[in-house]
Amino acid sequence: MTINLDDRAYTVLASLARSEDVPVGQVARRAVMDYLARQEPSLDQPALPLIRSTTAGRR
Secondary structure (H helix, E strand, O other), X not given: XXXXXXXXXXXXXXXXXXXXXXXXXXXXXXXXXXXXXXXXXXXXXXOOOOOOOOOOOOO
């Protein structure tokens, strides 16, 4: 899946990821799932386990 964000949105997303010391994808997934859970509560999913990658933080 590809999600296109403008530079400003990506900068905020990356900043949040850095401040939480998690991959950008994890912050994006949490944001999408929060939105979907508000639209369709049956989609509420448990958090996935954090798996650190050696490529974390690369764009």
